[in-house]
Amino acid sequence: MNCSVLLSLMLILVQLWLCSPHMQNHSTQNTDRTFTAVRRVKRGWVWEPLFATEEQTSMVPVYIGQLKSDLDKQDGNLKYLLTGEGAGSIFIIDENNGKIYVTQKLDREKKAFYTLRAQAIKRSTQLPVEPESEFVIKVRDVNDHEPQFLDGPYVATVPEMSPEGTSVTQVTATDGDDPSYGNSARLLYSLIQGQPYFSVEPKTGVIRMASQMDRETKDQYLVIIQAKDMVGQTGAFSATTTVTINLSDINDNPPKFQQRLYYMNVSEEAPVGTTIGKVFAEDSDIGENAAMNYFIEGDSSDIFDIITDNKTQEGIILLKKRVDYEIKRRYSIEAKVVNRYIDERFLEEGPFEDKTIVKINVEDADEPPVFTLENYVMEIAEGAMGGSLVGVVTARDPDDDDCPVRYSIVHDMHLKRLFSINEHNGTIITTKPLDREIASWHNITVTATETKNPEKISEANVYIQVLDVNDHAPEFPKYYETFVCENAVSGQITQLEFSQQKVASGGKSSFLSTCQS
Ligand SMILES: *[C@@H]1O[C@H](CO)[C@@H](O)[C@H](O)[C@H]1NC(C)=O
Ligand SMILES: *[C@@H]1O[C@H](CO)[C@@H](O)[C@H](O)[C@H]1NC(C)=O
Numbered sequence: 001m002n003c004s005v006l007l008s009l010m011l012i013l014v015q016l017w018l019c020s021p022h023m024q025n026h027s028t029q030n031t032d033r034t035f036t037a038v039r040r041v042k043r044g045w046v047w048e049p050l051f052a053t054e055e056q057t058s059m060v061p062v063y064i065g066q067l068k069s070d071l072d073k074q075d076g077n078l079k080y081l082l083t084g085e086g087a088g089s090i091f092i093i094d095e096n097n098g099k100i101y102v103t104q105k106l107d108r109e110k111k112a113f114y115t116l117r118a119q120a121i122k123r124s125t126q127l128p129v130e131p132e133s134e135f136v137i138k139v140r141d142v143n144d145h146e147p148q149f150l151d152g153p154y155v156a157t158v159p160e161m162s163p164e165g166t167s168v169t170q171v172t173a174t175d176g177d178d179p180s181y182g183n184s185a186r187l188l189y190s191l192i193q194g195q196p197y198f199s200v201e202p203k204t205g206v207i208r209m210a211s212q213m214d215r216e217t218k219d220q221y222l223v224i225i226q227a228k229d230m231v232g233q234t235g236a237f238s239a240t241t242t243v244t245i246n247l248s249d250i251n252d253n254p255p256k257f258q259q260r261l262y263y264m265n266v267s268e269e270a271p272v273g274t275t276i277g278k279v280f281a282e283d284s285d286i287g288e289n290a291a292m293n294y295f296i297e298g299d300s301s302d303i304f305d306i307i308t309d310n311k312t313q314e315g316i317i318l319l320k321k322r323v324d325y326e327i328k329r330r331y332s333i334e335a336k337v338v339n340r341y342i343d344e345r346f347l348e349e350g351p352f353e354d355k356t357i358v359k360i361n362v363e364d365a366d367e368p369p370v371f372t373l374e375n376y377v378m379e380i381a382e383g384a385m386g387g388s389l390v391g392v393v394t395a396r397d398p399d400d401d402d403c404p405v406r407y408s409i410v411h412d413m414h415l416k417r418l419f420s421i422n423e424h425n426g427t428i429i430t431t432k433p434l435d436r437e438i439a440s441w442h443n444i445t446v447t448a449t450e451t452k453n454p455e456k457i458s459e460a461n462v463y464i465q466v467l468d469v470n471d472h473a474p475e476f477p478k479y480y481e482t483f484v485c486e487n488a489v490s491g492q493i494t495q496l497e498f499s500q501q502k503v504a505s506g507g508k509s510s511f512l513s514t515c516q517s
Pocket of ligand 1: 392422
């Protein structure tokens with residue numbers, strides 16, 4: 001073999017090598033791969049992993065590492081070249097020895113690594129002694145970012161009386177530094193304000209109840225959480241956020257009457273349905289948890305009623321049946337209030353109800369006189385002379401002072417005055433003889449008036465029947481039937497009402513009376 005053959009063979013070998021698939025493999029290699037991978041592929045290149053620390057300012061270029069070919073005999077025959085991102089500006093290389101320097105301040109959070117290519121060229125031939133190789137310079141993180149609460153300030157709600165340890169909410173801070181390197185992005189949470197009611201989990205930022213709290217004592221808390229990077233060590237940056245924690249209501253308070261005893265008055269004249277007064281029970285809960293119903297307990301509930309005013313939460317006491325001062329002057333009722341919605345968890349602490357006493361005083365009213373009957377039925381024989389007794393009506397003042405009364409007849413202007421009444425004793429007499437054939441009935445109205453108060457006046461109807469005395473030729477014998485009701489009691493006649501039925505006609509009449517007790 002001669003020299004030229006040898007030379008051309010070597011050239012072919014070099015070309016083959018340059019075009020070899022692992023070369024292409026390398027150039028398309030993901031730059032995220034570590035340097036160990038690069039080193040394994042390129043046996044000819046020798047270098048350590050390259051790092052440049054961010055945020056460094058220096059007047060002179062800072063050495064970060066060296067590229068070296070193992071073919072370099074250190075005789076000055078090799079020349080190192082650097083191309084790619086930042087080559088010649090951010091990164092410079094000493095072409096004689098392959099030492100790389102950084103010339104500018106770097107910011108990892110802007111660019112975390114630079115991809116560059118290295119070449120080693122033989123000065124004499126200008127041919128590469130090593131295939132061009134790609135490598136990266138990683139920017140090493142320093143703690144130049146403070147944590148930030150991006151979602152703060154926070155607002156959270158938790159039911160009052162929640163047990164210790166109940167999770168309220170979670171706060172999260174972020175840190176721009178490299179989470180995979182060092183502690184710059186490793187955060188620790190702590191509670192600046194909110195003890196001893198709340199706690200925060202140092203690593204997760206979960207806020208928990210540290211004690212049981214009563215909304216009725218305080219319903220809102222302001223908690224301040226701090227996040228520190230560098231796991232809280234010296235040199236750490238920190239940030240704080242506020243968490244407003246509201247306690248929501250649960251039904252943990254029973255209603256309570258404002259008074260143990262209420263006094264009310266009702267006039268004996270008050271009609272059914274009259275509002276007598278109001279009772280009120282306080283409930284420190286809110287909304288549905290304070291909703292309540294009122295009841296009346298005991299015997300008086302047939303006279304008084306209580307209803308619940310849903311707007312004001314008051315119990316309104318109403319008159320269900322009229323009262324009479326002359327019969328009963330004082331009532332005592334027991335009112336009860338019960339929460340409408342009960343939380344079973346609190347039942348063992350006692351019933352969610354309360355009771356109070358309401359004393360109701362009946363007030364006397366000046367009542368008008370009362371007739372012994374509403375309707376009187378009387379008889380007078382036809383033709384009886386003027387001044388004859390027809391009957392007696394009686395009325396009395398029901399009030400305690402038993403005021404004397406005066407009687408009178410309500411006269412129809414168009415009718416002749418056939419009757420008069422004694423104003424003191426209610427005795428009705430005729431003023432002239434009556435003719436049954438003209439009118440068989442005279443229905444009049446009498447009044448009784450209090451002497452002290454003429455406005456207190458009442459009325460009764462008096463039905464006066466004119467009895468036939470047979471002043472015409474008889475057609476039928478007169479028929480009388482007298483009887484006593486079997487349930488009539490002596491002196492009770494005024495309590496009877498009669499219904500009269502005509503049983504014969506033809507100018508003469510007679511009547512059957514029936515008892516109605
Ligand atoms: C009512 O008074 C009159 C006149 O004083 C008297 O004649 C009459 O007998 C009295 N009637 C009664 C029922 O007392
Ligand atoms: C008077 O009352 C009687 C009995 O209720 C009745 O039959 C009669 O028609 C009445 N007379 C007048 C004029 O109202």
